[in-house]
Amino acid sequence: MKISKDTNILIVGLGLIGGSYAKGLTKGGYKVNAIDTNKETVEFALQNNIVEKASTEADDEMIRNADVVIFALYPHIFKEWIRDNQSKFSPGTIITDVTGVKGCIVDDIQNTLREDCEFIAAHPMAGCEKLGIQNSNEEIFHQANYIIVPTEKNTQEAIELCRSIGEALKFNRISTLSPYDHDEMIGFVSQLTHCIAMTLMTCNDSDNVEDYTGDSFRDLTRIARIDEVMWSELFLLNKDALLHQMKLFTMEFSRLERMLMEADKAGIKEMMRHSTARRKLFDKEKVVD
Amino acid sequence: MKISKDTNILIVGLGLIGGSYAKGLTKGGYKVNAIDTNKETVEFALQNNIVEKASTEADDEMIRNADVVIFALYPHIFKEWIRDNQSKFSPGTIITDVTGVKGCIVDDIQNTLREDCEFIAAHPMAGCEKLGIQNSNEEIFHQANYIIVPTEKNTQEAIELCRSIGEALKFNRISTLSPYDHDEMIGFVSQLTHCIAMTLMTCNDSDNVEDYTGDSFRDLTRIARIDEVMWSELFLLNKDALLHQMKLFTMEFSRLERMLMEADKAGIKEMMRHSTARRKLFDKEKVVD
Numbered sequence: 001m002k003i004s005k006d007t008n009i010l011i012v013g014l015g016l017i018g019g020s021y022a023k024g025l026t027k028g029g030y031k032v033n034a035i036d037t038n039k040e041t042v043e044f045a046l047q048n049n050i051v052e053k054a055s056t057e058a059d060d061e062m063i064r065n066a067d068v069v070i071f072a073l074y075p076h077i078f079k080e081w082i083r084d085n086q087s088k089f090s091p092g093t094i095i096t097d098v099t100g101v102k103g104c105i106v107d108d109i110q111n112t113l114r115e116d117c118e119f120i121a122a123h124p125m126a127g128c129e130k131l132g133i134q135n136s137n138e139e140i141f142h143q144a145n146y147i148i149v150p151t152e153k154n155t156q157e158a159i160e161l162c163r164s165i166g167e168a169l170k171f172n173r174i175s176t177l178s179p180y181d182h183d184e185m186i187g188f189v190s191q192l193t194h195c196i197a198m199t200l201m202t203c204n205d206s207d208n209v210e211d212y213t214g215d216s217f218r219d220l221t222r223i224a225r226i227d228e229v230m231w232s233e234l235f236l237l238n239k240d241a242l243l244h245q246m247k248l249f250t251m252e253f254s255r256l257e258r259m260l261m262e263a264d265k266a267g268i269k270e271m272m273r274h275s276t277a278r279r280k281l282f283d284k285e286k287v288v289d
Numbered sequence: 290m291k292i293s294k295d296t297n298i299l300i301v302g303l304g305l306i307g308g309s310y311a312k313g314l315t316k317g318g319y320k321v322n323a324i325d326t327n328k329e330t331v332e333f334a335l336q337n338n339i340v341e342k343a344s345t346e347a348d349d350e351m352i353r354n355a356d357v358v359i360f361a362l363y364p365h366i367f368k369e370w371i372r373d374n375q376s377k378f379s380p381g382t383i384i385t386d387v388t389g390v391k392g393c394i395v396d397d398i399q400n401t402l403r404e405d406c407e408f409i410a411a412h413p414m415a416g417c418e419k420l421g422i423q424n425s426n427e428e429i430f431h432q433a434n435y436i437i438v439p440t441e442k443n444t445q446e447a448i449e450l451c452r453s454i455g456e457a458l459k460f461n462r463i464s465t466l467s468p469y470d471h472d473e474m475i476g477f478v479s480q481l482t483h484c485i486a487m488t489l490m491t492c493n494d495s496d497n498v499e500d501y502t503g504d505s506f507r508d509l510t511r512i513a514r515i516d517e518v519m520w521s522e523l524f525l526l527n528k529d530a531l532l533h534q535m536k537l538f539t540m541e542f543s544r545l546e547r548m549l550m551e552a553d554k555a556g557i558k559e560m561m562r563h564s565t566a567r568r569k570l571f572d573k574e575k576v577v578d
Contacts, residue, residue: 203541252492
């Protein structure tokens with residue numbers, strides 16, 4: 001089962017990610033409706049032909065007509081929204097999401113949801129430091145990873161459908177991880193990096209540092225502009241995995257500190273060689289599906 | 290005193306930075322000769338018209354004819370090179386450099402150098418993870434900072450001459466710092482960031498992480514490809530300042546760790562707001578001279 005040009009897709013939440021989904025799917029020729037409580041957002045989406053129809057309310061007909069619902073809002077609203085609106089779903093509706101943490105959410109949603117509908121979790125690993133539909137851009141997905149996060153409750157059909165959404169949005173790579181593995185990985189590559197960028201930005205309040213920075217500092221702190229509502233929630237929802245990754249980082253950082261204190265040039269060089277060799281694996285050019 | 294089209298400029302060391310200096314100055318219409326012990330490098334520079342003349346040896350005539358000598362090699366060779374070759378300088382020769390640490394070097398060189406010549410330190414804050422003249426590109430300077438690092442022994446004339454080199458290379462911003470302030474600042478914005486990138490790259494050896502990374506992780510580890518010979522030397526030459534910055538970072542990182550453990554959402558949000566506000570100062574667009 002794949003999405004087709006006849007599939008009624010409903011996006012709930014037209015922020016940066018929801019808006020970029022809407023743009024990508026609409027440009028791909030798919031039928032997209034949307035719900036967002038913000039009037040300006042809805043008007044913007046309609047005026048710019050990002051969606052066919054849009055509503056500021058959880059519109060009964062729009063929800064009933066949806067074959068696929070993509071939830072693109074803050075995690076804590078997700079369960080609530082499902083509880084309040086699931087009576088409007090037609091039987092067989094597939095629900096997916098874009099949430100950045102999974103372990104604490106997927107079971108909850110799957111247990112809350114009506115038995116004749118199915119929730120399949122997904123995580124588009126893309127973003128931008130600027131928020132809102134005004135900054136949405138489907139191209140942020142083209143070099144990015146799309147991760148499907150099924151549980152044993154999911155059907156093969158739903159996983160395939162979810163994959164077809166990733167394909168329609170032209171993600172560079174589509175893969176599958178369990179909720180646990182997903183959260184460990186996200187704790188490392190996404191949340192730990194945000195913790196580091198924030199720390200670097202706040203650990204030294206010297207004046208005029210900005211006058212002397214090179215690209216290294218700018219690169220390491222790009223993500224230090226951070227939406228505190230979203231990210232404080234994501235950090236706390238993934239607290240254990242994130243604390244584990246912070247521990248690993250701190251241990252290695254202390255090791256480097258000790259080598260410096262002891263002027264252990266050979267040890268520092270060895271760590272640099274390890275770092276250089278491992279970084280080569282991450283070159284974008286090499287990431288092919 | 291400024292460099293002019295008649296100034297004989299000699300660059301010692303045609304690596305990434307020396308090569309980029311040569312390209313920028315030659316394109317600007319200046320007379321550039323160079324010395325590099327590597328035969329292929331010299332041939333590459335001549336074949337590509339990056340320099341007028343080049344030699345693999347510390348050529349007597351080339352050194353005697355130079356009005357300005359720019360030293361662009363590893364710090365530990367600098368003092369040695371000055372000692373071995375300063376008898377060849379003509380009186381009044383100005384020597385400058387591109388070295389990334391200053392406190393431990395500037396006094397040494399100024400004390401070693403003949404009294405009728407002058408050394409004025411400078412630091413072009415630009416680089417690239419790829420090394421060698423083959424990757425040199427004068428455009429790496431156009432958005433970058435050029436820092437002149439004078440001591441009380443320097444003349445106003447030499448400082449002006451040094452500034453005119455920065456101008457000829459079209460640096461975005463030219464400023465002046467004392468060796469101590471320079472090294473503290475570099476310990477923070479450049480060396481600490483490299484320590485963090487290396488640590489991030491080596492603290493978690495999970496397989497296949499590269500399959501799931503987004504741009505955040507790539508940005509934070511771009512500089513994890515690091516030349517171990519150059520950087521281990523720079524770290525150890527600036528050990529005290531770097532260890533101080535690592536300490537500041539670790540303290541703030543631990544504070545965030547504690548807030549997470551205690552689920553102190555308000556505290557985490559406050560740190561995120563601080564980070565976001567401070568990061569705005571560092572937007573490149575805003576950096577004007």
